[in-house]
Amino acid sequence: MPAIVTDNCNACRFTECVAVCPVECFHADDDMVYVDRDTCIDCCACIPACPVQAIYMEGELPEDKRQWVSINTQKAAELPAITGKHQPLPGAEEKRSVLGY
Amino acid sequence: MPGNHQNGPLRVAIIGAGPSGFYAAEALLRSQVPVEVTVVERLPSPHGLVRSGVAPDHPKLKQAAIVFERIAQSEGFCFIGNVTVGKAITVQEILTTHHCVILAYGASEDQRIGIPGEDLAGCHAAKEFVGWYNGHPDYGDCHFDLSGETAVIIGQGNVALDVARILSKPVDELRTTDIASHAIEVLAESRIREIHVVGRRGPAQAKFTSPELREFGTIPGCDPVALESDLALNEASQAETSDRMSRTITTNLDILGGYTTRRTELAGKSCHFQFFLAPQAILGTDRVTGVRFARTTLTGPAFGQRAIVTDNEWTLPCQFILRSVGYRGAPIEGVPFDSRRGLLPNDSGRVVHEDGRPVNAVYATGWIKRGPSGIIGTNRADSAATVEALLADVDSLMNGPREGADGLWNLLTDRGVRATTLSDWRRIDAAEIERGKPLGKPRDKIACVNEMLGFCEPANG
Ligand SMILES: Cc1cc2nc3c(=O)[nH]c(=O)nc-3n(C[C@H](O)[C@H](O)[C@H](O)COP(=O)(O)OP(=O)(O)OC[C@H]3O[C@@H](n4cnc5c(N)ncnc54)[C@H](O)[C@@H]3O)c2cc1C
């Protein structure tokens, strides 16, 4: 049951998750990051690290976020892996406060 | 960016080949500075607690080792095994062959509870039990008597869940893991039917992660049990559950709620999660017969609640006790140590003297830097931070050439230390995998250093 990144990451992309991932299973586009489920080892390190709580273990995913399972699989396959922390996207802090974190 | 480096590459010695050591090596080798790292490890086998801590029935987590092996193949990486720094060689001596040292040697001791009876036969540190079932050479000779029916685990972190799960699972589910063969023999004879995982605070304060807690609902022949009355929350705990950054608490409470009504297999095993019980004494004269607890109430603000003991006491009869109240770091010769916290005093990874001055060229990362908490990946971010501090000091560190790994190897062999190499580890690794095949195990671990050395290139050969 891998980690799944969901909508809160979009337009934030803080990448704290990438810094604590032991196996470099995150892939990124210009908007957010996604998990490669075949590389993820289900360690849960990324979940508390996310400043906007965008990441869930697949087994703990709320019903209304189930679509993110296939989005993660598909995007991770298309996009390059990222190996280290990046700058958050411009506007990330504003989005964080809108989300209430 | 550092300036010109006429002194050849920066030569860094990393002490300890656990996750924090490997991630420090990775961060250094990926930096813009020309670097060579020498990782010095006490055992002939690398990977630290990923090999000897992470539970055998969680093979996916052990895949972190694949990343470590990839790092080990990088240009500029050298492994020297079977060398205990502080005994076979000091940090100061290593600094004659390297520009600086990163201490990444983890937390090798266990925390004691500090109550009477802790040393009675039948009461052990979870750390010993874990080391034993994982085939760590230090614990190959340990004996655990599982002939009683009731086991108590004191503490409610993920280590407590690991040891409870090993006692709860049908032994046949463990046979095909990399669990030590000597442990399978003993677990196969285990008569333990009731396992109690006991915490001094409440369910909202337990340090379990949710997938690990949820797994107890899936173990064949073992029912998870929690008491409805333990799940009532005071005001501060309610505030903790509504904190949006702490989703785990709500999820754990849901899972425990499910365990209040699940008792189905009355004939089989059961695993009881019990709260608000602070251990006061381990009972027994020549071996354990029970634990006396005092019931507690919580006081203090949300996320700062402490357990206050009441006069209300309760005795739980049992024959086997594991105290799982945390690990603890040990000092290393010639380096300052914070004995209250059991770690190396440091400022962003720079080891410091009591007065806060940095110790020249000595850095720390991982459990010995932060204390014994955090999972494998936590050490990656931590090591990146230590390496950032180190690289900021690079100009002052590069004060002349150093011989690096070759110099250190010569120093060690000149004084008769039987050091091992990465190829030696590959031989041990291959031998373990081979031995595992007929048993249907991913590997059959060699739990004795001398036996490991038998698979290595002969010394001075
Ligand atoms: C029982 C247990 C289970 C765990 N399970 C998980 C899990 O499932 N998932 C997860 O993400 N995290 C887990 N963790 C946490 C994880 O293992 C740690 O975060 C991590 O191993 C700490 O890394 P480290 O490098 O600081 O220490 P260690 O992993 O302890 O590595 C230290 C290394 O230094 C070596 N060493 C010690 N002294 C010396 C010396 N004097 N000279 C040379 N070498 C020395 C040791 O032999 C060891 O190889 C678990 C921890 C424990 C205790």
Ligand SMILES: NC(=O)c1ccc[n+]([C@@H]2O[C@H](COP(=O)([O-])OP(=O)(O)OC[C@H]3O[C@@H](n4cnc5c(N)ncnc54)[C@H](OP(=O)(O)O)[C@@H]3O)[C@@H](O)[C@H]2O)c1
């Ligand atoms: N699967 C995994 O991901 C996994 C597996 C194993 C370990 N790990 C990680 O490894 C780290 C170490 O785990 P750990 O379980 O050793 O430590 P831990 O998470 O710090 O848990 C220690 C437990 O001991 C209790 N305790 C401490 N002193 C006590 C005392 N005097 N009396 C009674 N109880 C006492 C603590 O209670 P209080 O809260 O009241 O202090 C706490 O419940 C953790 O970060 C853990 O997540 C992860």
